[in-house]
Amino acid sequence: MGQKIVHPLPRTISEGDxxxxxxxxxxxxxLHSSNEVAKEFGYEKRPIDDVLMFHMTFGKSVQDISLNAIANLGYAEISFPTPVYVGDTVSMTSTVIGLKENSNGKSGVVYVHSIGVNQNNEEVLNFKRWVMVHKKDKKTLTGIKEVPTFSETTPILDEINIPKIECVDTNATGGEFFFEDYEKGERLNHPEGITIDDSDHTLATKLYQNNAKVHFNDHMMKSTPMGQRLMYGGIIISMARAISFNGLQNAQWIYAINSGSHCNPTYAGDTIYAYTEIIDTIDHKREDIGLLRLRTIAVKNQKSEEILNPKDEDGKYLKNVVLDLDYTVIIPKNKTKK
Amino acid sequence: MGQKIVHPLPRTISEGDxxxxxxxxxxxxxLHSSNEVAKEFGYEKRPIDDVLMFHMTFGKSVQDISLNAIANLGYAEISFPTPVYVGDTVSMTSTVIGLKENSNGKSGVVYVHSIGVNQNNEEVLNFKRWVMVHKKDKKTLTGIKEVPTFSETTPILDEINIPKIECVDTNATGGEFFFEDYEKGERLNHPEGITIDDSDHTLATKLYQNNAKVHFNDHMMKSTPMGQRLMYGGIIISMARAISFNGLQNAQWIYAINSGSHCNPTYAGDTIYAYTEIIDTIDHKREDIGLLRLRTIAVKNQKSEEILNPKDEDGKYLKNVVLDLDYTVIIPKNKTKK
Amino acid sequence: MGQKIVHPLPRTISEGDxxxxxxxxxxxxxLHSSNEVAKEFGYEKRPIDDVLMFHMTFGKSVQDISLNAIANLGYAEISFPTPVYVGDTVSMTSTVIGLKENSNGKSGVVYVHSIGVNQNNEEVLNFKRWVMVHKKDKKTLTGIKEVPTFSETTPILDEINIPKIECVDTNATGGEFFFEDYEKGERLNHPEGITIDDSDHTLATKLYQNNAKVHFNDHMMKSTPMGQRLMYGGIIISMARAISFNGLQNAQWIYAINSGSHCNPTYAGDTIYAYTEIIDTIDHKREDIGLLRLRTIAVKNQKSEEILNPKDEDGKYLKNVVLDLDYTVIIPKNKTKK
Incomplete structure (x- = not known):
């Protein structure tokens, strides 16, 4: 408890990334495609896509936290406090905030609080995570059970670190819908489906310097029940977010990821579809922006509109459902529409 | 007629692209590989390859013009008026310049004039294009038939927007041949063949933010007669241009694309070859440069030298011919040779 | 003898590369991932990875030296005299330093000394290489036999062109071991294995503008005994170097490549493993750094720890051994540890 781990390999993010x-x-x-659009939004230049920044920073912790983990169990309270730009260097530190021995005495759950910073030591990523790992000493029962509690959703602060939005040119963003246009309970079926191949996902995961063996080593994986390389779950988060553009064009900022589940594995050749439910519309004291709490479900090899409920009667995820992501995005209000 | 469409998603072009x-x-x-060569040619730094710029800018119009089109019918008068550099942001607007109802009353042809500009509103791409689309009202015959006329070739202006070429170091460009060395009717068989895989073409098309479903969605395409993802035709233009380097090393500027036809589909695993005919040599009032009107034929899975005529006796393209591109390049004159 | 070949196509190296x-x-x-780490090491910004720079510069010589060679026979005395940065432009010149006719009179060996420079004409790469080529005149025996001699290892100079290392933050580099921690004869089994797919290796080789046909043209290769595209040997050097990170985290500079052998071909789908032997530990008059002469063996589709000796009793390489690389790296001394 309280152990602090400085993850090695700070990473400079470039135009190439x-x-x-x-x-x-x-x-x-x-916002992430055009410096000119970013300038209209009050930025000096386009900031890095939040999910890309997440992968780049998160990748640093794989070696120390999850490389030999039995399972990645969950995430909570992920936030993106400061925008990151090309040329910034991100690094990460984790602190152990919880430990729970499993009843078998052979493994346990470790809870960590991870904070990513830029070169000026400003927080760019903040999250909690828990993984199941083997115990070194499998014979001695310690009975340790210090389990932290997490908020169901990342708290929303009064101060949000994005420039005041004066106007949004819908001719540039490609989307006509603003905060007031979404309703709680509404569902958006994103029409696109994108197939992911071997090189796509391994190039991405190597770029993020995430070195978990299951993603890269086909020779090793052939002798496992999977029989092939497993796709890094972050790839699916990225694809789901990209596919959700159609319907959420103006929701260009991820404020938080509240929780997420990789419900089933994905492999090369899978085609990813997605739909999004508006869980909540959250007004903000700022006059220019509001927030949407979203649940995006990613599905493999089946059109998203065919999935009415991602879980079956027993509460088990359907076999084609690959991601259940609960997150909160920022979207300008109608008054900014140009 | 006259409707103006501002295509969303301006795009900043970077070193990564x-x-x-x-x-x-x-x-x-x-010219596009080396800042030092670009400086010798009078540029501040290397400009973006014309075909890359075309894809980046053209990709913007897919959503509005051709995403749900029945067919891309043709292009005309494509020109590249201003060089584009890393850091520039390109965007595009189209105006409807022609409409023709098909005799069945259910579909028709739309002609648009598309203009791409940089962040300073300078024209970087200018072209005309026509696509066949479904009619909303399939029952009412309108009889509309306003068909614009196009020049067979993009007109060549007296002012050409490239620096005065003082000298060309053939040790740098890798080519010994200049304007005067080419003869009308001459044929160049480019020796290289390059195989394109799934990830190659889908990564490229996604980079261009061209979101036509047929290129990405293998799940959907499996239930079509094609049975697999169709390659974006622009990939073949790029490959043909790259392969044509061997023999045209000093023809580093595309002045215009006069017309082009994607004669047959290409799929992952196809190997692309190409040959080029010199249709015309066109002198220019500038003393440093001339132009070559070229016809480059790209062929799949067959050496280009085996294709004597891309069409059979009935005027139908041979099944391995995948591109018939009529374009005009700029090439320095012999006096610039160093 | 003495012929000088200026290889075309200088190349600007970018953040995208x-x-x-x-x-x-x-x-x-x-050092190559983070500008902040590079600054701690006394650089203005992160220098280009030595192996990437090698590929970029070496690629230039393929067209003139080895495109039509019968075989790439060997390399010697490869050194990296000056660090290269983003924005630098590299180019290369070769001089013929040896010629030896084969006894059949139909082919011979050409020895060249190749020097790569940056835009300020500073040497960035220096090596000797020999290839077997066809003779133009296959009928006349010339008896020429001028064979240069090479050092077994690239000589180590008193002046080494890297900044004085004040301190190395092991929390940043991810490695605890310094010069004094390695012993002659020691062996490091690097645990990772990485699978390479078609797009991975062809994208890389095209990026390096290495246009040897065997790497790209599947249509042509299908009618050869290989039956498929052959991977560029440099890809394996890159993978072996990347995999060797685990155990050599602080050995961030390649000082020289003494010799190397591509023992067996690699193809798409192969998984690469590697182990490294410390051939020698070489102290240097500088107080901050020492050198390690390494032999890294790359193996395909078999864990590196299973290979005790890369050669069989007859001195022939085992069929899964794909690279035998003898090279020298620079590594900080213990006193720099922070």
């Missing part, structure tokens, strides 16, 4: 991310995902959010 | 384009195509034109 | 290299290899050496 930005281009590769667009090539991997086909992402079209205007 | 330039590197990816070289990785996709293997293109070796020195 | 750096990102792509990380995506291809998953390389994690901190």
């Amino acid at each position: 930005v281009s590769l991310y667009i090539a991997f995902t086909g992402s079209r959010f205007a | 330039v590197s990816l384009y070289i990785a996709f195509t293997g293109s070796r034109f020195a | 750096v990102s792509l290299y990380i995506a291809f290899t998953g390389s994690r050496f901190a």
Whole structure:
């Protein structure tokens, strides 16, 4: 408890990373595609896509936290406090905030609080995570059970670190819908489906310097029940976010990821579809922006509109459902529409 | 008629896009590979490859013009009025210049004039295009038939927007041949063949933010007669241009694309070859440069030298011919040779 | 003898190339990943990975030296005299330093000394290489036999062109071991294995503008005994170097490549493993750094720890051994540890 781990390998994010991310995902959010749009929004230049920044920073913790984990169990309270730009260098530190021995005495759950910073030590990513790992000493029962509690959703602050939005040119962003146009309970079936191949996902995961063996080593994976390389779950988050552009064009900022589940594995050749439910519309004291709490469900090899409920009668995810993501985005209000 | 469509998603072109384009195509034109060569040619730094710029800008219009089109019928008078550099942001607007109802009353042809500009509103791309689309009202015959006329070739202006070429170091460009060395009717068999895989073409098309479903969605395409993802035709234009380096090393500027036909589909695994005919040599009032009107034929899975005529006796393209491109390049004159 | 060949196509290296290299290899050496780490080491910004620079510069010579060669026979005395940065433009010149006719009179060996420079004409790469080529005149025996001699290892100079290393933050580099921690004869089994797909290796080789047909043209290769595209040997050097990170985290500079052998071909789908032997530990008059002479063996589709000796009793390489690389790296001494 309280152990602090400085993850090695700070990473400078470059224009090359930005281009590769667009090539991997086909992402079209205007804020991250165009310096001119970013300037209209009050930025000096286009900030890095939040999900790309997440992968780049998160990748640092794989070596120390999850490389030999039995399972990645969950995430909570993920936030993106400060925008990141080309040329910034991100690094990450984790602190152990919880420990729980499993009843078998052979493994346990470790809870960590991870904070990513830029070169000026400003927080760019903040999240909690828990993984199941083997115990070194499998014979001694310690009975340790210090489990932290997490908010169901990342708290929304009064101060949000994005420039005041004066106007949004819908001719540039490609979307006509603003905060007031979404209703709680509404569902958006995003029409696009994108197939992911071997090179797509391994190039991306290597770019993020995430070195979990299951993603890269086909020779090793052939002798596992999977029989092939497993796709890094973050790839699916990226694809779901990119596919959700159609219907959420102006929701260009991820404020938080509240929780997420990789419900089923994905492999090369899978085609990813997605739909989004508006869980909540959250007004903000700022006059220019509001927030939407979203649930995006990614599905493999089946059109998203065919999935009415991602879980079956027993509460088990359908076999084609691959991601259940609960997150909160920022979207300008109608008054900014130009 | 006269309707103006502002295509969303202006795009900043970066060093990452330039590197990816070289990785996709293997293109070796020195002007686009080396800042030092570009400076010798009078540029401040290397301009963006014309075909890359075309894809980046053209990609913007897919959503509005051709996403749900029945067919892309043709292009005309494509020109590249201003060089584009890393850091520039391109966007595009189209105006409807022609409408023709098909005799069945259910579909028709729409002609548009599309203009791409940079962040300073300077024209960087200018072309006309026509696509066949479904009619909303399939029952009412309108009889509309306003068909614009196009020049067979993009007109060549007295002012050409490239620096005065003082000298060309053939040790740098890799080519010994200049304007005067080419003869009308001459044929160049480019020796290289390059195989394109799934990830190559889908990464490229996603980078261009061209979101036509047929290129990405293998799940959907499996239930079509094609049975697999169709390659974006622009990929073949890029490959043909890159392969044509061998024999046209000093023809580093595309002045215009006069017309083009994607004669047959291409799929992952196809190997692309190409040959080029010199349709015309066109002197220019500038003393440093001339132009070559070229016809480059791209062929799949067959050496280009085996194709004597891309069409059979009935005027139908041979089944391995995948591109018939009529375009005009700029090439320095012999006096610039160093 | 003495003929000088200026290889065409100088190449500007960009942030895009750096990102792509990380995506291809998953390389994690901190010096090349982070500007902040590079600054701590006394650089203005992160220098280009030595192997990437090698490929970029070496690629230039393929067209003139080895495109139609019967075989690439060997390399010697490869050194990296000056660091290269994003924005630098590299080019290369070769001089013929040896000629030896084969006894059949139909082919011979050409020895060249190749020097790569940056835009300021500073040497960035220096090596000797020999290839077997066809003779133009196959009928006349010339008896020529001028064979240069090479050092077994690239000589180590008193002046080494890297900044004085004040301190190395092991929290940043991810490695605890310094010069004094390695012993002659020690063996490091690097645990990772990485599978390479078609797009990975062809994108990389095209990025390097290495246009040897065997790497790209599947249509042509299908009618050869290989039956498929052959991977560019440099890809394996890159993968072996990236995989060797685990155990050599602080050995971030390649001082020299003494010799290397591509023992067996690699194809798409192969998984690469590697182990490294410390051939020698070489102290240096500088107080901050020492050198390690390494032998890294790359193996395909078999864990590196299973290979005790890369050669069988007859001195022939085992069929899964794909690279035998003898090279020298620079590594800080213990006193720099922070």
